[in-house]
Amino acid sequence: xxxxxxxxxxxxxxxxxxxxxxxxxxxxxxxxxxxxxxxxxxxxxxxxxxxxxxxxxxxxxxxxxxxxxxxxxxxxxxxxxxxxxxxxxxxxxxxxxxxxxxxxxxxxxxxxxxxxxxxxxxxxxxxxxxxxxxxxxxxxxxxxxxxxxxxxxxxxxxxxxxxxxxxxxxxxxxxxxxxxxxxxxxxxxxxxxxxxxxxxxxxxxxxxxxxxxxxxxxxxxxxxxxxxxxxxxxxxxxxxxxxxxxxxxxxxxxxxxxxxxxxxxxxxxxxxxxxxxxxxxxxxxxxxxxxxxxxxxxxxxxxxxxxxxxxxxxxxxxxxxxxxxxxxxxxxxxxxxxxxxxxxxxxxxxxxxxxxxxxxxxxxxxxxxxxxxxxxxxxxxxxxxxxxxxxxxxxxxxxxxxxxxxxxxxxxxxxxxxxxxxxxxxxxxxxxxxxxxxxxxxxxxxxxxxxxxxxxxxxxxxxxxxxxxxxxxxxxxxxxxxxxxxxxxxxxxxxxxxxxxxxxxxxxxxxxxxxxxxxxxxxxxxxxxxxxxxxxxxxxxxxxxxxxxxxxxxxxxxxxxxxxxxxxxxxxxxxxxxxxxxxxxxxxxxxxxxxxxxxxxxxxxxxxxxxxxxxxxxxxxxxxxxxxxxxxxxxxxxxxxxxxxxxxxxxxxxxxxxxxxxxxxxxxxxxxxxxxxxxxxxxxxxxxxxxxxxxxxxxxxxxxxxxxxxxxxxxxxxxxxxxxxxxxxxxxxxxxxxxxxxxxxxxxxxxxxxxxxxxxxxxxxxxxxxxxxxxxxxxxxxxxxxxxxxxx
Numbered sequence: 001x002x003x004x005x006x007x008x009x010x011x012x013x014x015x016x017x018x019x020x021x022x023x024x025x026x027x028x029x030x031x032x033x034x035x036x037x038x039x040x041x042x043x044x045x046x047x048x049x050x051x052x053x054x055x056x057x058x059x060x061x062x063x064x065x066x067x068x069x070x071x072x073x074x075x076x077x078x079x080x081x082x083x084x085x086x087x088x089x090x091x092x093x094x095x096x097x098x099x100x101x102x103x104x105x106x107x108x109x110x111x112x113x114x115x116x117x118x119x120x121x122x123x124x125x126x127x128x129x130x131x132x133x134x135x136x137x138x139x140x141x142x143x144x145x146x147x148x149x150x151x152x153x154x155x156x157x158x159x160x161x162x163x164x165x166x167x168x169x170x171x172x173x174x175x176x177x178x179x180x181x182x183x184x185x186x187x188x189x190x191x192x193x194x195x196x197x198x199x200x201x202x203x204x205x206x207x208x209x210x211x212x213x214x215x216x217x218x219x220x221x222x223x224x225x226x227x228x229x230x231x232x233x234x235x236x237x238x239x240x241x242x243x244x245x246x247x248x249x250x251x252x253x254x255x256x257x258x259x260x261x262x263x264x265x266x267x268x269x270x271x272x273x274x275x276x277x278x279x280x281x282x283x284x285x286x287x288x289x290x291x292x293x294x295x296x297x298x299x300x301x302x303x304x305x306x307x308x309x310x311x312x313x314x315x316x317x318x319x320x321x322x323x324x325x326x327x328x329x330x331x332x333x334x335x336x337x338x339x340x341x342x343x344x345x346x347x348x349x350x351x352x353x354x355x356x357x358x359x360x361x362x363x364x365x366x367x368x369x370x371x372x373x374x375x376x377x378x379x380x381x382x383x384x385x386x387x388x389x390x391x392x393x394x395x396x397x398x399x400x401x402x403x404x405x406x407x408x409x410x411x412x413x414x415x416x417x418x419x420x421x422x423x424x425x426x427x428x429x430x431x432x433x434x435x436x437x438x439x440x441x442x443x444x445x446x447x448x449x450x451x452x453x454x455x456x457x458x459x460x461x462x463x464x465x466x467x468x469x470x471x472x473x474x475x476x477x478x479x480x481x482x483x484x485x486x487x488x489x490x491x492x493x494x495x496x497x498x499x500x501x502x503x504x505x506x507x508x509x510x511x512x513x514x515x516x517x518x519x520x521x522x523x524x525x526x527x528x529x530x531x532x533x534x535x536x537x538x539x540x541x542x543x544x545x546x547x548x549x550x551x552x553x554x555x556x557x558x559x560x561x562x563x564x565x566x567x568x569x570x571x572x573x574x575x576x577x578x579x580x581x582x583x584x585x586x587x588x589x590x591x592x593x594x595x596x597x598x599x600x601x602x603x604x605x606x607x608x609x610x611x612x613x614x615x616x617x618x619x620x621x622x623x624x625x626x627x628x629x630x631x632x633x634x635x636x637x638x639x640x641x642x643x644x645x646x647x648x649x650x651x652x653x654x655x656x657x658x659x660x661x662x663x664x665x666x667x668x669x670x671x672x673x674x675x676x677x678x679x680x681x682x683x684x685x686x687x688x689x690x691x692x693x694x695x696x697x698x699x700x701x702x703x704x705x706x707x708x709x710x711x712x713x714x715x716x717x718x719x720x721x722x723x724x725x726x727x728x729x730x731x732x733x734x735x736x737x738x739x740x741x742x743x744x745x746x747x748x749x750x751x752x753x754x755x756x757x758x759x760x761x762x763x764x765x766x767x768x769x770x771x772x773x774x775x776x777x778x779x780x781x782x783x784x785x786x787x788x789x790x791x792x
Contacts, residue, residue: 001039005029007078009037009085025088028073034088035073039081063125067337068118070138070148089146094204095134100211105239108208109269111137112246114145114337115201116266123194123262130192132200133181134207179220180213184228184253195255198265202250202258206232209239214251228253242272242487256680260646267479270338271472271487322410322444324361324387327351329372330404331394343395344369345471346404346433350391353437355581356455356546360446363387364583365478367613382411385614389417391440400426400464406436408443418443426464434459455544455578466499470508477512482520488512496534503542510534510551514558522559522717531555546578550585557592559717563752565596569792583612583619590622595722596788597755599630617647625655629758633659651720654687654727661698662763670695685720686712690727694764697731705731722753730764738771745777756785 001011001024009026015036016023026037062072071087094111102108115137122129129136131149138146183199186192206214214232217223232251235244246268252258259265327350332343348365355362363385371381378390393406407419420439424432434456441448441456448456473491476484492509496502513531517524531551538548553571556564572589575582586609593602603626609619624639640656653676660669673691683689693708709731712724729744745759759765759778768774 006037006039006081006083007076009035009078009083011037026085028085036070036086036088038084038086040083063127064122066118066121068114068145068147069121070146087146089138089140089148091138091140091146093135094137094139094145094208097139098134098208098211102207102209102211105209105243108205109240109243109272111139111145111208112201112205113266113269115147115204116262116269118145118147119194119197119201119262120266123197128192128194129197129200131178131181132197132204133178134204137204179223180215182224182227183255185255187224187228193255194262195258195260198250198258198262199255201262201265202247205243205247205250206235209235209243209247240272242268246272254680256682264479264481264483267476268483268487270341271476271484271491322388322446323359324363325354325389325391325440325444326363326368326382326385326387327354327391328368328381330392330406333394333396334398339397341471341475342397342468344372345474346395346402348474349429349433350406350436352579353433353456354391354440356579357441357446357448357452358580360441360444360581361387361611362581364581364613364616366583367615370615378409378414379411386611387411389444397426402426402429402432404432404436406440408440426467427461428459429467430462431459451544460501462502463499466495466502466505469495469498470502470505473505473512474508477508477515482516485512485516485520489516496537501541503538503545504547506534506538506541507545507547507551510538511547511554514551514554517560518554518558525560528555528558528560544578546575546582546585549575549578550582550588553585554588557588557752559721559751562750563595563722565592565754565788566792568592581612583609583616586612587616587618587622590619590626593792594622594625594629595753595755596792597629597757597785598788598792599626599757601792602626603630617644621647621652628655628659629755631761633663649681650683650685650687651723653681654691654723657691657695658727661694666695666698670699684715685718686715686724687720687727689715690724690731693731694727694734697734698764702735705735716747716751720752722748722751725751726753726758730762733765733768736767738768738774741765741768742771742773742777745774749781754781754784756781 002013004011006026008030009028011024011026012034013025014022015025021038021040024037024039026035027033028035062075065071070089072084073087074085076083076085097103103111115132119129119132129147132147136148138148140146181200181203183192183196186196203214206212215223215226215230217226235247246265250258250265259268327347330343330347330350332340334342347368351362351365351368354360355364367385374381378392382388382390389411390409391406392409393404396403401423402425403421403423405419405421408417409415410417418439420436422432422435438456469491473488473495476491477488478484489509489512492505492512495505496509499505510531513527513534517527517531521527532555535548535552535555538545538551542548549571553568553575555561556571557568569589569592572585572592575585576589579585586605590602590605590609593599593605603623606619606622606626609616609622613619620639621643624636624643627633627639628636636659637656640652640659643652645652653673657669657673660666660672673688673695677688677692681688689708690712693705693712696702696705696708709728712728715721715724725744725748729741729748732738732741732744748754756778759781765774
């Protein structure tokens with residue numbers, strides 16, 4: 001076909017061929033651009049399965065738009081043959097670039113994080129690749145990874161909901177994909193999902209790092225056996241420990257033990273890249289030198305800023321009524337994707353400064369993060385967020401110079417109320433952030449209290465490298481995973497070592513330590529002590545640090561601190577006095593109220609948190625919990641249904657099962673729990689094991705109940721074990737054993753869950769309500785609850 005015309009394409013060259021068709025480089029005569037044209041052979045059209053697979057590839061690709069994914073332009077037919085016109089990617093396959101001893105670690109990390117970004121984009125749209133391999137990734141001439149061929153993609157949702165069958169991964173009698181990159185579950189005939197792609201990414205990380213595949217053999221049987229049963233040879237010690245750990249976790253045999261989201265892998269890979277590795281050497285561009293490009297961009301930005309300032313001054317009329325505001329993610333103008341953390345950090349800092357104004361509702365960072373890179377109309381975004389105005393802008397960093405352009409736009413009319421451009425040395429970044437916040441406050445005519453004026457005006461120079469590490473640390477902290485918390489700790493420790501007088505750095509470090517104590521290492525006294533030291537240092541440098549008080553509240557509400565409810569509430573309230581829009585503090589204060597039996601207060605706070613972040617899954621979780629423990633079980637179940645299943649899966653499952661049990665839907669509760677347990681979800685605090693004990697006791701099976709109780713009790717000391725203690729107590733009560741029931745209720749109360757109304761309402765304790773020990777315990781607990789109700 002070379003030299004021929006196919007539809008409105010002129011065929012230039014053949015690029016390759018495979019089971020899905022032949023790929024040509026072609027010239028689009030209409031739009032005058034080169035494309036990659038995949039053409040299905042004419043004879044294959046008689047095969048309905050082939051046609052369906054081809055159409056599926058086209059539909060999958062058409063949903064994806066990401067810099068690390070090959071873009072689809074058109075799907076059509078010509079001369080009785082179907083085709084897909086795609087972006088023509090000039091470069092080399094990753095498989096052809098890996099030398100015998102592997103790529104440098106920084107290159108493997110860089111390409112791996114880009115591939116992870118592509119997968120995250122696809123997975124968020126319900127698409128798994130299902131044939132990810134190094135030959136399906138092209139490295140462009142400017143050093144960017146492009147993932148090709150989503151031809152085997154299938155809706156992840158099918159696998160998650162059970163709509164797919166065991167043969168879902170079989171096409172034409174053969175397992176779809178490439179054997180050496182297949183996950184164990186795919187070889188077992190189970191449906192592929194997002195985690196199967198992460199296995200393939202782990203194979204590629206191993207391959208990029210060593211030049212070899214982790215699972216090898218002379219025959220397909222030997223390769224399959226190795227994937228299913230054997231551990232790969234350890235990665236060489238010369239590689240960074242972080243890279244080895246990431247690849248190893250991706251290659252966990254069980255999907256539940258891998259990373260659960262591609263974004264987590266990408267963030268982990270970014271975290272281990274040193275400053276020297278941020279820009280992996282790539283083939284030189286034939287364009288002008290970087291300095292000239294940067295100066296050209298700066299000149300263009302200056303012109304645009306001048307126009308924006310002129311038009312902004314024309315609109316300096318007072319805002320009609322701006323009570324709610326959102327700062328959309330600032331655009332990264334550096335041209336370097338590795339600088340996204342800096343733009344995100346600037347966005348978060350501006351939000352934090354504006355959030356200190358009590359009379360203004362400022363939406364949180366997670367609430368606006370979902371609009372990053374989107375081009376939706378601003379009024380539409382404002383309606384979605386329920387705000388009156390938006391701050392939009394951009395960040396350009398060059399060395400230690402930073403330029404921020406910002407505009408304040410009235411949502412309903414899209415009128416530019418104000419715009420300005422600021423440029424500073426990075427050491428003066430705190431002053432720049434504060435200046436932008438004060439300018440926005442002045443434009444919307446917010447009356448600042450003297451304390452607010454003082455806080456917004458308080459700035460000091462910072463060490464540029466320290467501030468960069470601080471932003472990197474916050475980026476990792478926001479991931480919400482164990483790896484993210486550990487990476488954040490290391491980065492923030494480096495930040496305060498570089499600048500010992502950096503108050504925000506010490507406060508963020510304290511929060512990182514405290515979160516690791518609660519979620520990961522409940523008995524780590526060293527982390528607890530380090531957190532206390534960091535809090536004291538932060539407050540000695542900045543007495544009104546909202547984040548330091550928030551970190552202290554967090555630290556006081558851990559197993560090591562025996563869940564000091566009243567002290568934690570005091571610290572959280574102080575933090576909210578200083579910054580009333582802190583989403584995480586509102587959510588955690590609601591959590592404390594839930595645990596002391598003040599569910600109405602908790603519900604009020606959780607709903608207030610949803611005003612700060614309407615999309616907050618955590619806040620929706622707290623709403624559901626508040627309703628559950630307030631006895632509103634049907635409403636609770638409806639709200640749990642809106643919470644992502646991956647968020648605290650053990651707690652969510654145990655609480656929804658409990659709601660069904662309290663609604664006297666015992667069979668439904670048992671069926672839900674047993675069905676969910678087949679997927680082997682994590683159960684760090686024994687919640688699921690203790691709930692199984694409760695269900696066994698309800699069915700009169702005392703022997704099985706005792707077995708599950710022993711299994712659950714082994715987890716004592718983990719953050720939310722107190723719920724397990726409650727379920728164990730209820731199980732003993734159903735078995736009419738009041739003494740151990742009261743003992744375990746005492747454990748629940750002393751270790752963080754003194755929720756008197758919950759125990760009073762729980763029907764499981766019906767048989768022992770007249771027991772003297774139970775009566776005495778409940779009398780004491782009620783007195784404590786009444787004090788909480790009066791003082792908290």
